[in-house]
Amino acid sequence: MLGVLANVATVIAGSILGLIFNKGIPANVAAAMMKCLGFCSAYVGISGMISDNAHALVIILSMVIGTLIGILINIDKWLNVGAEKIGSKFKKAADGEHSIAEGFVSASLLFCVGAMTVVGSLQAGLNGDNSLLYTKAVLDFISSMLFASTLGFGVILSAFTVIIIQGGIVLLANVIAPVLSTAVIDNMTVCGSIMIFALGLNLIGVTKTKIANMLPAVFIPIALYPLFTALL
Numbered sequence: 001m002l003g004v005l006a007n008v009a010t011v012i013a014g015s016i017l018g019l020i021f022n023k024g025i026p027a028n029v030a031a032a033m034m035k036c037l038g039f040c041s042a043y044v045g046i047s048g049m050i051s052d053n054a055h056a057l058v059i060i061l062s063m064v065i066g067t068l069i070g071i072l073i074n075i076d077k078w079l080n081v082g083a084e085k086i087g088s089k090f091k092k093a094a095d096g097e098h099s100i101a102e103g104f105v106s107a108s109l110l111f112c113v114g115a116m117t118v119v120g121s122l123q124a125g126l127n128g129d130n131s132l133l134y135t136k137a138v139l140d141f142i143s144s145m146l147f148a149s150t151l152g153f154g155v156i157l158s159a160f161t162v163i164i165i166q167g168g169i170v171l172l173a174n175v176i177a178p179v180l181s182t183a184v185i186d187n188m189t190v191c192g193s194i195m196i197f198a199l200g201l202n203l204i205g206v207t208k209t210k211i212a213n214m215l216p217a218v219f220i221p222i223a224l225y226p227l228f229t230a231l232l
Contacts, residue, residue, distance in 0.1 A: 005163075010137040039204065075213050
């Protein structure tokens with residue numbers, strides 16, 4: 001779990017630094033940084049969508065089924081309700097243009113969706129190799145600092161998502177490793193990358209997609225891809 005704890009620590013540290021820097025950033029600079037983060041997120045999303053092992057039909061069905069589940073549960077609503085409760089306790093930190101939920105969801109997507117999260121956590125759980133998670137921790141430190149400086153307090157809360165998802169994979173590595181083949185991970189990564197691309201469009205201001213309602217789509221390929229290959 002050392003790699004996971006290191007990642008959590010860098011997210012918290014980067015977020016705190018970002019919040020400190022945010023106080024001295026002029027509005028026009030903050031707006032420009034937001035656009036920059038949006039374009040960078042879109043680039044990360046597009047890069048992650050390119051995979052030789054991903055199957056278009058699996059991706060489409062996963063996104064459709066996952067989004068329908070998210071809408072039925074209304075994940076976006078519950079996240080915002082939770083964020084409002086947290087915001088009432090940290091009113092000063094919550095004040096600003098961007099909601100706590102927006103920062104939380106955006107950062108959680110960036111930090112927890114992708115092959116590095118899954119593969120790094122599996123390596124740590126199966127053979128104690130934390131090297132990939134340490135590398136991810138460094139990258140997340142920089143990202144959390146940039147995101148917190150523009151999206152605010154919600155970014156630091158994504159540390160809970162990191163420890164739950166990455167920690168869960170580490171602890172359950174021996175159980176879930178057989179079902180997380182390279183192809184399944186690639187399909188999960190593509191679904192997540194589509195959301196990161198959508199996040200980029202939101203940050204730029206092109207769309208206002210409720211990305212939280214799409215989150216279940218990341219997990220659908222775990223069941224759908226084996227079923228799909230069995231039917232072929």
